[in-house]
Amino acid sequence: MERNIPRLLLIHLIFFVLSTPPCAVTTGLRILKVVPISDSSTWAVAQNYCRWYHSDLITIRNQQEADKYAPYEGWIGLYLNTSSWEWKWSRGDERATFFNWDSNVPDGDEHQQCVLKDKSSPKWQNKKCSDSHPFLCDEGLILVQEKKTWEQALVHCRQLEAAGSTTRYQLAVLSEPNDNLMDTETIRLNANTYEVWVGLRFLAGDWLWMSPNTPVRSNLPQCPAEQQHCGALVPDNTEWKIMSCSEKRNFLCSRTPTK
Missing domain, CATH: 3.10.100.10 (Mannose-Binding Protein A, subunit A)
Structure with missing residues (x-):
């Protein structure tokens, strides 16, 4: 009963x-807990999704975290703030102090203002925010x-x-x-x-x-x-x-x- x-x-x-x-x-x-989302979206759509269903796009603050999540691919929360021309994290607009750039990245292209963790490399690449990719949310x-x-x-x-x-x-x-x-x-x-x-x-x-x-x-x-x-x-x-x-x-x- x-x-x-x-x-x-x-x-x-x-x-x-x-x-x-x-x-x-x-x-x-x-505590960082990554939720990989396989659907491809623009960076802005990915940010909205993560904030709605989880917490935000992931923030990676040191090499240990970068190594731990190296096998996963997608947009991360890093973006170029064009008001201050500083790289910031989506969560709270925190100014970034750690970077894991790929060689020759960022390349100075002012149109590539969002950051992707590609599956083929543990390093980061700056891409156009209007591109569509999988993304990584923080729970x-x-x-x-x-x-x-x-x-x-x-x-x-x-x-x-x-x-x-x-x-x-x-x-x-x-x-x-x-x-x-x-x-x-x-x-x-x-x-x-x-x-x-x-x-x-x-x-x-x-x-x-x-x-x-x-x-x-x-x-x-x-x-x-x-x-x-x-x-x-x-x-x-x-x-x-x-x-x-x-x-x-x-x-x-x-x-x-x-x-």
Whole structure:
């Protein structure tokens, strides 16, 4: 009988019963998680898509990040701001201080103001923004280095908003714990708890993500032990761990798609 309750209703019920104080400005450590989009688009369309469904086009700030995401291709968030003639990142118009240019790039062509990470090379190339290419979005994960129960973490994420925007967050909805597109090393080095909460919850006989229509692909126990009904990520082992929801842990928040 319990299993007949619609999943979407269960998720909305959790949101309803937990009180939601006024929103707070986003705090925590930003964690890079790349979402490759194979559809070819202009840079501006790619930027709008990433901001709508994820967070923004990716920002790459050092060689370690550039090497990690070298196998993937597409537009990145770097563009030439023609007001100041500076290279900036899409997220917050942050001035770029790291570059991974290909040889003889940029070539000075004032019409090539957007940056592509080509599949054939880990280096970057400047291209016309009106060209169509795949692109790389940033999921917009936030590591909150506070210890809270699963329910407290859920409320905390829902309170977050990006300063000056209507962006909202939720407990992180991920695909698999060993997702090599997520920077688990930064989580491991900066979390002050061994596990971090994610938006995985056992309800009405099923494991659910706190987001509609998000499947759970991992082999989780069909009958978890009493009170072991909340899911956490173990960055050291890149695996899910089932825990009591009353335990207090750091947690990951992710942006709620604007759909």
